[in-house]
Amino acid sequence: MNLTLKIWRQKNKDDKGKLVDYPVSDISPDMSFLEMLDVLNEDLINKGEEPIAFDHDCREGICGMCSLYINGEAHGPDRGVTTCQLHMRMFKDGDTIFIEPFRAAAFPVIKDLIVDRTSFDRIQHAGGFISVNTSGNTIDANAIPVNKHDADTAFDAATCIGCGACVASCKNSSAMLFVSAKVSQFALLPQGQVEATDRVLNMVKQMDEEGFGNCTNTGACEVECPKGISLESIARMNREYLKASLKG
Amino acid sequence: MSGILNSSVGRKFAMALSAFFLMIFLVQHFAINLLSVCNSETFNEVSHFMGTNWLIQYVMQPILLIGVLFHFIMGFVLEIKNKGARKISYVKNNGNANSTWMSRNMIYSGLFILIFLVIHFLDFWFPEINIKYIQGDTSGLIDPNNAESGLRYFEELQHKFVPVWRVALYCIGFVFLSLHLLHGFSSAFQSVGANNKYTKGLRGFGKAYAILIPLGFIIIALFHHFNQ
Numbered sequence: 001m002n003l004t005l006k007i008w009r010q011k012n013k014d015d016k017g018k019l020v021d022y023p024v025s026d027i028s029p030d031m032s033f034l035e036m037l038d039v040l041n042e043d044l045i046n047k048g049e050e051p052i053a054f055d056h057d058c059r060e061g062i063c064g065m066c067s068l069y070i071n072g073e074a075h076g077p078d079r080g081v082t083t084c085q086l087h088m089r090m091f092k093d094g095d096t097i098f099i100e101p102f103r104a105a106a107f108p109v110i111k112d113l114i115v116d117r118t119s120f121d122r123i124q125h126a127g128g129f130i131s132v133n134t135s136g137n138t139i140d141a142n143a144i145p146v147n148k149h150d151a152d153t154a155f156d157a158a159t160c161i162g163c164g165a166c167v168a169s170c171k172n173s174s175a176m177l178f179v180s181a182k183v184s185q186f187a188l189l190p191q192g193q194v195e196a197t198d199r200v201l202n203m204v205k206q207m208d209e210e211g212f213g214n215c216t217n218t219g220a221c222e223v224e225c226p227k228g229i230s231l232e233s234i235a236r237m238n239r240e241y242l243k244a245s246l247k248g
Numbered sequence: 249m250s251g252i253l254n255s256s257v258g259r260k261f262a263m264a265l266s267a268f269f270l271m272i273f274l275v276q277h278f279a280i281n282l283l284s285v286c287n288s289e290t291f292n293e294v295s296h297f298m299g300t301n302w303l304i305q306y307v308m309q310p311i312l313l314i315g316v317l318f319h320f321i322m323g324f325v326l327e328i329k330n331k332g333a334r335k336i337s338y339v340k341n342n343g344n345a346n347s348t349w350m351s352r353n354m355i356y357s358g359l360f361i362l363i364f365l366v367i368h369f370l371d372f373w374f375p376e377i378n379i380k381y382i383q384g385d386t387s388g389l390i391d392p393n394n395a396e397s398g399l400r401y402f403e404e405l406q407h408k409f410v411p412v413w414r415v416a417l418y419c420i421g422f423v424f425l426s427l428h429l430l431h432g433f434s435s436a437f438q439s440v441g442a443n444n445k446y447t448k449g450l451r452g453f454g455k456a457y458a459i460l461i462p463l464g465f466i467i468i469a470l471f472h473h474f475n476q
Binding site for chain 2: 006008019069071072073077098100103104105106169171172173174176204205207208211212213214215216217218219220223224231232234235236237238239241242245
């Protein structure tokens with residue numbers, strides 16, 4: 001496959017940045033999108049040019065690092081995949097592909113296609129945990145009965161990898177799908193009940209302080225989420241938040 | 249509970265509550281307008297009751313005005329905040345791949361509805377306020393000095409729908425209302441946390457509501473234009 005890539009280049013967070021055209025040739029349809037970028041980078045290095053900076057780690061769809069906005073969609077045109085799982089067979093020979101970093105005020109660009117997503121870490125620190133005594137008397141989690149439906153739904157929410165595709169896809173840069181997944185995974189389990197009130201209030205407060213936008217229920221986040229986190233999570237978080245506000 | 253409007257979830261909840269209130273009001277408004285097609289006398293009587301009943305005039309009417317103003321002001325505030333959450337736009341963005349046009353353009357459909365509402369208020373609400381509370385005529389009669397002249401509401405309604413431009417404007421306004429409701433109805437339920445086994449049915453009902461109510465208003469406007 002021969003392709004034209006229009007890639008966002010930005011030297012650092014203060015640079016204005018611009019799209020730069022890169023022609024690539026002899027790309028195998030079986031390559032992953034990141035492997036295609038590897039080929040381009042090798043070519044750039046051989047020419048003595050600055051390679052394109054992009055995030056990647058596991059390359060098997062679970063680390064959530066590969067935050068690329070490809071042809072106007074987070075992680076590209078395929079569904080239920082991260083960028084490392086996106087294959088070049090999703091494109092046609094001769095295509096022009098736009099590659100941009102995830103855009104949100106709360107995800108500032110560090111360099112080229114790499115964005116700073118530590119705002120997600122700060123939201124997690126605000127309440128995305130349960131306190132467990134680990135002094136040797138810890139109760140085995142499996143000893144507490146949980147009904148199958150709640151256990152499955154909690155697990156579904158816990159599959160969120162925090163990639164930020166929800167924020168990138170949302171026209172408002174809202175992080176509600178991410179936060180709601182983290183709230184849901186604990187709200188559905190008995191272990192999460194003790195800190196339930198503080199958790200949802202603190203995580204939403206931190207989310208707002210980070211500068212994410214307001215959810216208007218467009219559903220773009222749900223469609224683009226590589227792990228299929230549902231809008232049901234957001235509805236659950238809304239209920240949890242209102243319940244917590246009435247208590248607090 | 250304090251400061252709930254300072255949070256993104258609280259603002260969503262407040263927007264949804266005002267939306268529910270306005271959607272219920274819309275059904276009531278439609279039902280009364282429908283009377284003008286079925287029976288002009290009943291329409292006159294109900295209109296006179298609505299226009300002179302103290303509970304409706306001094307309690308429900310101010311609540312409605314506050315609801316309308318709150319929904320519009322909060323809508324614009326949220327839009328400004330949301331624009332600030334992405335200062336640099338994508339060069340290429342394929343919104344159609346993951347969301348509906350209606351859901352992405354609520355601010356524009358809302359803006360057109362606001363323009364329509366201003367015209368609607370100039371046509372009907374301000375003249376009513378003038379007659380009742382400035383001129384002091386609460387008789388509801390065509391000729392306040394002649395008790396036999398009959399109630400004025402039906403005649404005024406028909407008179408308003410004579411010009412083609414006004415009928416066309418109202419039709420366009422209701423199309424934008426329909427587009428707004430096509431997303432807004434189900435969105436309001438999601439915002440208050442209602443997403444369960446009834447959601448699919450509710451979405452279907454919401455689509456029917458969003459199409460049938462504005463269509464009904466359009467038919468009523470056309471009916472009065474062609475039946476002068």
